[in-house]
Amino acid sequence: MKKDVTTEEKIKEAARHVFMAKGFAGCSSREISKAAGMNVALVNYYFRSKSQLFKIIFETAMEDFVTSMMTVFSSDQSIENKMRIFIDREFEFLSKHPELPVFIITEMNREEGCSIDHACFFEKIAASGIFNECAQAQLEGKMRKINILSLTLLIMSNCQYPIMAKNLMQGIHGISHEDYTSNLLLHKQNVTEMLVNYLFPINSKTTNKLK
Amino acid sequence: MKKDVTTEEKIKEAARHVFMAKGFAGCSSREISKAAGMNVALVNYYFRSKSQLFKIIFETAMEDFVTSMMTVFSSDQSIENKMRIFIDREFEFLSKHPELPVFIITEMNREEGCSIDHACFFEKIAASGIFNECAQAQLEGKMRKINILSLTLLIMSNCQYPIMAKNLMQGIHGISHEDYTSNLLLHKQNVTEMLVNYLFPINSKTTNKLK
DNA sequence: AACTATTTTAAACACTTGTTTAAAACACAT
């Protein structure tokens, strides 16, 4: 009999939640199995080991992370508008998956990385032609000439950090979850304005804003 | 007989390294004691438990983190120059303590936070008068009027993220440790220029640059 | 209904965990 939600996916869903919230070292196989509502042995029946299960979860997380960043760049907008849309999408995506950036950064730093090859994901980014497109725009004088690493950092920093540091910021400014979330929308606008002004200094005032 | 380095401090030093690199859940008491070159029981002889030891390490880390941010603001520079100096110091400090931001953000998210009260550290920041000084500068038209949370986020994002995401960025752009480190200096200049241009739009071109 | 293959479980495995205990090593005053 086919079930509406297969056991295998119940495990993956539970593992995703637990791993994201506590990291690989911060949780046990039993905790995951309990979250999925079943026996421990079943987890190892479907996935050989905790490491193997983690590997799958991490790789799909990476996939989501990278994919969300690249969808914008296939459109035929101007580079400046692509940037605006990108920031908008990134804030939206990360608001739905707030643990993702810390999870990826933390687990990339782990020595025993469950033998995960990160390179393949990064190759996808390079293969998408994003970097070439930016370099081209720089050559044509449409974009400020800073190196691509710095460009990546500017965007990633201002999109990801506000999500990552939520608890820290709430502590510093003594504000509630709701207040922080609404302030994040204002901040997104500030970030967009700052980045566009900096990266497109000439035509930033005349270009049409995002709807 | 007094020793040059007391056992207690040997433990703290080892614990600092191991906790920072692997987090609370990612390491064992025995790993710490081994890194300090001694028996496990000694760790619990000086510090009652793993949690207690962690609490001390975390609190001093927080102390460092907060202190490094506040030293600039006691000087009598202009607000714009303070900002430039702040960014400079923050990059320098974080380059020496690269694991600090991820460590703090991660451990602040932990449910079992070893019963650490974070509030006292944040109170120090507010008590320093930084926020008031910025609000004043905004009233006097010396600084762009954005809310203080957004201001904090802009600065923290652009200073901390480039350090936190080192491995991720190296992967994406396929560059070595050395290349990343040197690129970080260029990036610091870009960040400074972008932030100053955005926060001090009127007088940013005429004000004297940092030596 | 009886057989087969798949899915799920309880129980056990060897090992690591944080913590404690009791004895040993040490420093130092008398």
Add this chain to the structure above:
DNA sequence: ATGTGTTTTAAACAAGTGTTTAAAATAGTT
């Protein structure tokens, strides 16, 4: 040298870890 208080160790504790085993429950076929 003896006694005293401190520092360090080896060994043990119960509880929790990842993983495996063998039996039970279930589904599907004849």
